[in-house]
Amino acid sequence: MEDNKQLDACVDEIYTLMPKWHTKIERPFKEMLQKMSLETYVCLLTLQEKQMMTMSELARELHMPKQNVTKLIVKLAQYDYVKRIFNEHDKRSVYISLSDKALEHLKAFRKQNTYIKEMLEKQLEKEDIMRMQTALHTIDEIFAKMENK
Numbered sequence: 001m002e003d004n005k006q007l008d009a010c011v012d013e014i015y016t017l018m019p020k021w022h023t024k025i026e027r028p029f030k031e032m033l034q035k036m037s038l039e040t041y042v043c044l045l046t047l048q049e050k051q052m053m054t055m056s057e058l059a060r061e062l063h064m065p066k067q068n069v070t071k072l073i074v075k076l077a078q079y080d081y082v083k084r085i086f087n088e089h090d091k092r093s094v095y096i097s098l099s100d101k102a103l104e105h106l107k108a109f110r111k112q113n114t115y116i117k118e119m120l121e122k123q124l125e126k127e128d129i130m131r132m133q134t135a136l137h138t139i140d141e142i143f144a145k146m147e148n149k
Helices: 002-033 038-050 055-062 066-078 100-112 115-123 126-147
Strands: 082-086 094-098
Touching (some): 002 038, 002 115, 038 055, 038 066, 038 094, 038 100, 055 066
């Protein structure tokens, strides 16, 4: 019975947190992206982190259908943001990596768009920022466990 109460409290916290996250983090972040979708930005960050991935690996990492990822990569290729590297042993397998142009775009984006960083600096104490970072890291670890089951 106690486990059920804790689970209910956890679900309530999630429901309470979602609109706050949307208002304070997600909405301002989407406004910063301007012409780029959030999915596109996450795709670029993922490729930056992993350096080179197949379309299937990228689709799994982004939790998107492969056909949607293919459309996204085609769009990024039009802007010369990605490079396609064909597998010598399997011509059907294509690796995707970021171009120098995309890396420069990400670097410039981070330099130009400091809203979230400035908001945290202005509104939170150093200790609160450290607690938030720890909490976000913990949530990320928990999400990874949820994906594997």
